[in-house]
Amino acid sequence: MGDVNRSLTLDGSEQGFATTRVDALLGWARKYSLFAYPFVTACCGMEYMALTSPRYDLARFGAEAPRFSPRQSDLLWVVGTISQRQAPVLKRIYEQMMEPKYVLAFGTCASSGGFYDNYTTVAGIDKVIPTDVYIPGCPPRPEAVMDGLMLLQDRIARNERRPGVVKPRLDPVAEAKALVQIRKSAKDPREVLPAIKTEEARSLVERNGGAK
Amino acid sequence: MSQLALDKLRERFGAAILETHSQFGDDTAVVEPSAWKAVCTFLREDPALDFDMPVDLCGVDYPSRATTGRMEVVMHLYSISQKHRIRLKARVGDEDMDGAELDSVTSIWAGMNWLEREVFDMSGVKFLGHPDLRRILMYPEFEGHPLQKTYPAELTQPLVEYRTEEEAGVPLQKQEPFGPDEGMSFGRRGLPRVETDRD
Numbered sequence: 001m002g003d004v005n006r007s008l009t010l011d012g013s014e015q016g017f018a019t020t021r022v023d024a025l026l027g028w029a030r031k032y033s034l035f036a037y038p039f040v041t042a043c044c045g046m047e048y049m050a051l052t053s054p055r056y057d058l059a060r061f062g063a064e065a066p067r068f069s070p071r072q073s074d075l076l077w078v079v080g081t082i083s084q085r086q087a088p089v090l091k092r093i094y095e096q097m098m099e100p101k102y103v104l105a106f107g108t109c110a111s112s113g114g115f116y117d118n119y120t121t122v123a124g125i126d127k128v129i130p131t132d133v134y135i136p137g138c139p140p141r142p143e144a145v146m147d148g149l150m151l152l153q154d155r156i157a158r159n160e161r162r163p164g165v166v167k168p169r170l171d172p173v174a175e176a177k178a179l180v181q182i183r184k185s186a187k188d189p190r191e192v193l194p195a196i197k198t199e200e201a202r203s204l205v206e207r208n209g210g211a212k
Numbered sequence: 213m214s215q216l217a218l219d220k221l222r223e224r225f226g227a228a229i230l231e232t233h234s235q236f237g238d239d240t241a242v243v244e245p246s247a248w249k250a251v252c253t254f255l256r257e258d259p260a261l262d263f264d265m266p267v268d269l270c271g272v273d274y275p276s277r278a279t280t281g282r283m284e285v286v287m288h289l290y291s292i293s294q295k296h297r298i299r300l301k302a303r304v305g306d307e308d309m310d311g312a313e314l315d316s317v318t319s320i321w322a323g324m325n326w327l328e329r330e331v332f333d334m335s336g337v338k339f340l341g342h343p344d345l346r347r348i349l350m351y352p353e354f355e356g357h358p359l360q361k362t363y364p365a366e367l368t369q370p371l372v373e374y375r376t377e378e379e380a381g382v383p384l385q386k387q388e389p390f391g392p393d394e395g396m397s398f399g400r401r402g403l404p405r406v407e408t409d410r411d
Contacts, residue, residue, distance in 0.1 A: 085351045087372040112390045119358045119368055120350070126384060127374040136389050165387045 023159050030074075030100065031153040032062030037073035039093060042080025044107040044139040056142040061149050070096040075152075076129075081109040082122045094129040104152060105134045106145065111165075114138060126163070134165045144168070215239065217261050217298045224254060240299040245281070248302050249315035255289060255298065256320045263289040263298065266317075269327035271335030273361045278307040283335055283360075285314060309336050309360065316342040334359040 113123035228247035267288040281303025305312030316339040336357035
């Protein structure tokens with residue numbers, strides 16, 4: 001490995017240095033060394049497994065190392081439905097984490113309670129602990145979660161704690177309306193695209209890169 | 213084969229079997245609550261019946277039937293040796309769930325232990341003689357029984373006090389696509405609230 005005592009010098013004409021602010025440097029350092037605590041309670045866990053395994057490979061984003069102790073982790077993944085009975089446990093876990101700590105609500109149940117609108121479920125983990133990023137989806141696709149992670153890393157780099165929501169790539173309501181419109185008016189499947197006439201349907205097509 | 217258990221029950225217990233039917237081939241007997249344990253013992257011990265497997269136990273609330281017993285406790289049994297099934301029902305409790313009591317059958321089927329705890333937790337039926345009648349799904353601090361129709365649909369009993377916007381320091385209103393209806397545009401949050409006694 002060579003002489004370890006050799007002093008480091010920069011080659012070339014630029015004897016360079018870079019200027020930055022300490023918080024910007026810290027943010028840049030933190031965003032790629034997220035140690036995750038997966039708090040997995042429900043079916044979203046399947047997508048979490050897909051996300052951390054080689055096909056989607058969360059390691060590319062510097063957030064793959066799970067630490068099953070809250071004291072060693074700084075990103076809490078809340079993956080799944082949180083029942084009222086579990087809320088004290090979740091809060092305790094959050095309190096045991098070291099600063100700076102971030103919370104990611106994975107899926108609709110963790111974000112808002114989802115369709116569990118009843119006596120047993122917490123209507124979103126932000127009722128109990130501060131939450132940085134919400135990822136909608138039931139469960140969200142791994143791509144959506146990566147969007148969420150990158151959103152969080154962006155916030156960390158800019159040292160901003162305002163909560164963020166991952167924007168869905170498709171609006172299910174507009175999509176459903178467009179489908180109804182298509183089915184009502186299309187006699188021949190080849191007429192489907194010209195048959196999209198409503199405002200929602202047109203905007204849907206535009207947002208998805210136009211009619212191909 | 214069908215009807216054998218019902219015939220035997222009618223012959224043995226007479227008036228304590230309030231009604232029977234075999235709709236769609238499902239043998240069902242409605243039992244006088246006081247005879248609940250005797251009927252269960254008979255079903256378990258009669259060699260021709262031999263119901264050795266407790267399949268399910270649940271409570272169904274019919275507030276309109278307050279005079280004949282509001283809470284219907286439904287038990288499903290199966291016999292592994294005889295390969296037949298039976299459904300037992302007992303109607304207990306008045307309007308205010310007073311007298312909603314049944315004898316525990318844990319001494320006959322040990323597997324009924326947790327099922328009876330669940331019916332107690334969810335529907336509020338007390339099982340007399342149960343070795344450990346505690347809540348099993350909800351937490352001990354929970355008040356009321358959520359599957360009674362009188363339990364307000366929107367009432368939650370959080371163990372952790374919910375955060376307020378002041379202490380959070382950031383707006384807690386949900387952004388799109390969750391919105392003020394918490395992402396449940398089809399849920400009851402969009403509907404006018406129903407007044408209850410607890411208000």
